[in-house]
Amino acid sequence: MPRTIIEPFRIKSVEPIRVTSRAERLRLLEAARLNVFRLDAEDVLLDFLTDSGTGAMSARQWAAMMQGDESYAGARSFHRFEAAVRDLTGYPHVIPTHQGRAAERILFSVATRPGDVVPSNTHFDTTRANLEYDGVEPVDLVIPEGLAPRNRHPFKGNIDLGRVERLLADRGDKVPFGMITLTNNSGGGQPVSLENLRAYRELLRRHGKPLVIDACRFAENAMFVKLREPGQGNRTVKEIAQETFSLADGCTMSAKKDGLANIGGFIALRDARWVEAARNLLILTEGFPTYGGLAGRDLEAIAVGLEEVLDEDYLRYRLRTAEYLGEKLLAAGVAIVEPTGGHAVYLDARDFLPHLPREQYPAWALVNALYLEGGIRGVEIGSVMFGKRLDDGTETFHALELVRLAFPRRVYTQSHFDYAAEVILEAKAKAAEVRGVRLVKQSRHLRHFTAELEWA
Incomplete structure (x- = not known):
């Protein structure tokens, strides 16, 4: 019996995705004020920002x-x-x-x-x-x-x-x-x-x-x-x-x-x-x-x-996708949330970037690094999303600094996830070069969607 859990569907329509250079991505990211929410989707190679509404319908x-x-x-x-x-x-x-x-x-x-x-x-x-x-x-x-x-x-x-x-x-x-x-x-x-x-x-x-x-x-x-x-x-x-x-x-x-x-x-x-x-x-x-x-x-x-969504072949494939990428990262020494969840792999940014203090938002910095390295867009689950700037100007921080790579349903294939693993490992090898960030503009609620940041 084969052990590989394949995609339990066939592809009937495709959409092209654009490959950009690192220099182009740096220019785009800085124009977006270091906030990947502000990037145009056409400038993203693998879009793991969210699994919300981004899947392929049957x-x-x-x-x-x-x-x-x-x-x-x-x-x-x-x-x-x-x-x-x-x-x-x-x-x-x-x-x-x-x-x-x-x-x-x-x-x-x-x-x-x-x-x-x-x-x-x-x-x-x-x-x-x-x-x-x-x-x-x-x-x-x-x-x-x-x-x-x-x-x-x-x-x-x-x-x-x-x-x-x-x-x-x-x-x-x-x-x-x-x-x-x-x-x-x-x-x-x-x-x-x-x-x-x-x-x-x-x-x-x-x-x-x-x-x-x-x-x-x-x-x-x-x-x-x-x-x-x-x-x-x-x-x-x-x-x-x-x-x-x-x-x-x-x-x-x-x-x-x-x-x-x-x-x-x-x-x-x-x-x-x-x-x-x-x-x-x-x-x-x-x-x-x-x-x-x-x-x-x-x-x-x-x-x-x-x-x-209740089809068990689909769900087995769905959970195995996260597990597959997680296994590749763990084998290479990348710290993630274990065991892997159902819709995403979560990178532990404080372990990934130990040189960055919390005041420089390591999870946000890692999101930027993944985009610069390989055009992957993830999302910060950390102190920009869940922290707050209080009225006295002090900042609160979240218990975890995570980067969520959320997988759109029925969109990407195994080679996309192999590529994602390679990009993450390249970013890990260059971790000491990753720069922190600081907030320069934010809204009172859900600030991560529209915040503007600069290099720390």
């Missing part, structure tokens, strides 16, 4: 889009989308949005009040920003292993139940609900076990608090559960995913990840406590409740994507 999805019903209200495409979400989650109330951050914005606006506290394993950037915008404190309570890059705990995305219990005992009156992110993006794309999720649900229930899942990578998490959690190996990924949703009271979802679509998201809820207010806000900010900021063709693509 023939079935493109065919479904041709059936899109673009009626303003009550479109056939909405009912198909709604049925797919209900089948997966079991939640009767389905509210479409144009992407995940819109789902977060709407739900948090109607379900929280200023001064509230929302625990999670780790809130990702838009989740955190939307809570903070509403005057709510996001609290990260991932298990200690989740902050140790070299620890190989199989479920490093688990939430620390003891810390949750203490938070509920001390400030429970300020907690409107608990959250959990599947998989835990900020900590390396690490999964959450069903055992941990069940215990978290029971803890919240004892205190009368609902559980909301950030479900954008639910299928990857379910596949990890199948592969790693005792007693789960004989179940289908869909069964595991359905049990995952059954343990919660609702979810927010970016369908740009495990919905396999280029745009879209939703809120899905078990009971009606927040539904009317959420739909009213949806009408104000997104669109009518049966399209929610999406075209009918987008709803069709998501409906198919939610079915296709």
